[in-house]
Amino acid sequence: MTMLSVRGLSKSFGGLTAVDNVSFDVHEGMIKALIGPNGAGKSTLFNLLTGFECPDAGTVTFLGQPMVALKPFKVVRAGIARTFQNTQVFGEMSVIENVLVGMHTQLATGFAAGALRLPATRKADRMAVERAGRLLRLVGAEEFADAPGADIPHGVRRLVEIARALAAAPKLLLLDEPAAGLNNAETQALAASLRRIQADGTTILIVEHDMGLVMEISDEIVVLDRGRKIAEGSPKLIQKDPAVIEAYLGEEVPDA
Amino acid sequence: MSARYGLDRAIARVAPVLIVALVAAVPLLTDDRYLFKVLTFVGLNVIVVTGLALLFGYAGQISLGHAAFFGIGAYSVGYLTATRALPWLAAVAIGVALASVVGLLLSLPMLRLKGHYLAMATLAFSEILGVFFVEASAITGGNDGLRGIPFPSVGPFKIATPGASYLLVWGVAIIVVVLASNLVRTRPGRALRAVHGTELGAQACGIDTGRLRVQVFTLSAGLAGLAGALYAGVVGFVSPTTFSLEFSVLLVAMVVLGGTGSITGPVVACVALTLLPYIDALVPGLPRDAVAFLQDWEADISGIVMIGVLLFAPGGVAGMLRRSRRAGDAS
Numbered sequence A: 001m002t003m004l005s006v007r008g009l010s011k012s013f014g015g016l017t018a019v020d021n022v023s024f025d026v027h028e029g030m031i032k033a034l035i036g037p038n039g040a041g042k043s044t045l046f047n048l049l050t051g052f053e054c055p056d057a058g059t060v061t062f063l064g065q066p067m068v069a070l071k072p073f074k075v076v077r078a079g080i081a082r083t084f085q086n087t088q089v090f091g092e093m094s095v096i097e098n099v100l101v102g103m104h105t106q107l108a109t110g111f112a113a114g115a116l117r118l119p120a121t122r123k124a125d126r127m128a129v130e131r132a133g134r135l136l137r138l139v140g141a142e143e144f145a146d147a148p149g150a151d152i153p154h155g156v157r158r159l160v161e162i163a164r165a166l167a168a169a170p171k172l173l174l175l176d177e178p179a180a181g182l183n184n185a186e187t188q189a190l191a192a193s194l195r196r197i198q199a200d201g202t203t204i205l206i207v208e209h210d211m212g213l214v215m216e217i218s219d220e221i222v223v224l225d226r227g228r229k230i231a232e233g234s235p236k237l238i239q240k241d242p243a244v245i246e247a248y249l250g251e252e253v254p255d256a
Numbered sequence B: 001m002s003a004r005y006g007l008d009r010a011i012a013r014v015a016p017v018l019i020v021a022l023v024a025a026v027p028l029l030t031d032d033r034y035l036f037k038v039l040t041f042v043g044l045n046v047i048v049v050t051g052l053a054l055l056f057g058y059a060g061q062i063s064l065g066h067a068a069f070f071g072i073g074a075y076s077v078g079y080l081t082a083t084r085a086l087p088w089l090a091a092v093a094i095g096v097a098l099a100s101v102v103g104l105l106l107s108l109p110m111l112r113l114k115g116h117y118l119a120m121a122t123l124a125f126s127e128i129l130g131v132f133f134v135e136a137s138a139i140t141g142g143n144d145g146l147r148g149i150p151f152p153s154v155g156p157f158k159i160a161t162p163g164a165s166y167l168l169v170w171g172v173a174i175i176v177v178v179l180a181s182n183l184v185r186t187r188p189g190r191a192l193r194a195v196h197g198t199e200l201g202a203q204a205c206g207i208d209t210g211r212l213r214v215q216v217f218t219l220s221a222g223l224a225g226l227a228g229a230l231y232a233g234v235v236g237f238v239s240p241t242t243f244s245l246e247f248s249v250l251l252v253a254m255v256v257l258g259g260t261g262s263i264t265g266p267v268v269a270c271v272a273l274t275l276l277p278y279i280d281a282l283v284p285g286l287p288r289d290a291v292a293f294l295q296d297w298e299a300d301i302s303g304i305v306m307i308g309v310l311l312f313a314p315g316g317v318a319g320m321l322r323r324s325r326r327a328g329d330a331s
């Protein structure tokens, strides 16, 4: 089933067309990768999908519901959560508190209930803390649970953002370069985590420069170059696609 | 980790009991009217500062206009009880509601503003309201202010002695501090800190950051209004000079000194800075020169302390405690 469908999406900044008439679908249950050289428009596309930028043209439909022009918090409520290429971890909060903030849409406590801290609120928070711990274990960041966000290594910040995004119980998870700053072993662990997240029923759209990881985990790939979609298909097809090889010339050629 | 958290939690459990005991013990130890009055002012400031700690210390939003919300609460109760003869409790409710609504209406256009611009907007608001307090003399009594405001009373109970006023104000202050301390530990409190940390991150967590900003501003305006509403009945007199920019700045200084991300820190700083001008009465035998110096330079001392804290200890007292504890962990 089509979960997300992007049609004719465009966005310019001044004279520069960052995203140029892009269309593709994400089917439920898959891991889809979005790749392309630096400046291809991948992060801009994520911003358009999550309400952080408003497109000049085009539509985004998520589970049959139009998404364009929704504010970011409404996008999260609709079931799409994301991480950032430039991580946005709450530095003054501990890692587990970061994940608890990610549960904002899952908890109901308002100002009055929070001030009274009734037994129901305490119980919900206790369960939230347990669940946050499980999510940190899932991404492999549990040893940092009590560390302040500002004090953890950059690679771990990306993992914490994944846990925080999962805390919103999204149907679709958007990851912007989650493996940047991770070593080989950590990247392998990340691949395993992503598979588990997929197995738990979360669909994933991932932007990633680590071609090894992309080829290993993705079911389908979309390739952007200078804002345009130049190819779409299975990892096998993409590796042989002349337009893709051309776009990556002078850069690292996606290897097998 | 667990031992430290165990200790922290024990302190967190015991501290409120100790504070309540201390507050309750004062009337048993003394019947000094002057001391009661001074401590009543401390309690009123604690109420305002708790709201400002949520606004500035948690959500990172500055306001230089909170004296004006205090004024709205005070004038409402003064006018409604002295001139309109409304019951005290109803007047307090109206005063708090009015301060909250004005806070809400002010915060909506301010959503587009950040940092210095926000400070300037609240400052401008406070100045405009200052002019209003003087000019709307039919309601506010102009420069002379409102006199003869009746004592707080609920039905047959009248709170007419300094000791009773002290207990009323501190009773409310303790409730406010407890509720705020609860709030910051739960979902809305985490959201406030998140917005302060990174707005993008907060939005990505599904937080309606605009709505949250409006909520916390309204709440803090309402708390300042509540303190003002209590002030009117307790002091019996309201005049425009009470709601000055200096008062707003002093309130912010208390939060800055007390530290961000903490309720206890600002409350402690509030107690200390409010008592400072009365130090001669509280600490007998202090050299008269020193007292005169402190009283003459009070505003300047607050200002210098605030700048010093911002430069050398941005987290305030609470931040320094957190850091030293963290350093202790690492060793």
Ligand SMILES: Nc1ncnc2c1ncn2[C@@H]1O[C@H](COP(=O)(O)OP(=O)(O)OP(=O)(O)O)[C@@H](O)[C@H]1O
Binding pocket: A013, A016, A018, A036, A037, A038, A039, A040, A041, A042, A043, A044, A045, A085
């Ligand atoms: N807010 C903005 N204002 C102006 N230009 C922008 C803005 N955001 C992105 N751009 C430009 O749009 C183009 C696409 O940027 P984008 O960040 O989407 O690329 P990317 O594919 O994510 O690249 P990378 O792999 O380096 O992260 C770049 O040329 C960038 O400079």
Ligand SMILES: [Mg+2]
Binding pocket: A042, A043, A044, A085
């Ligand atoms: Mg990018």
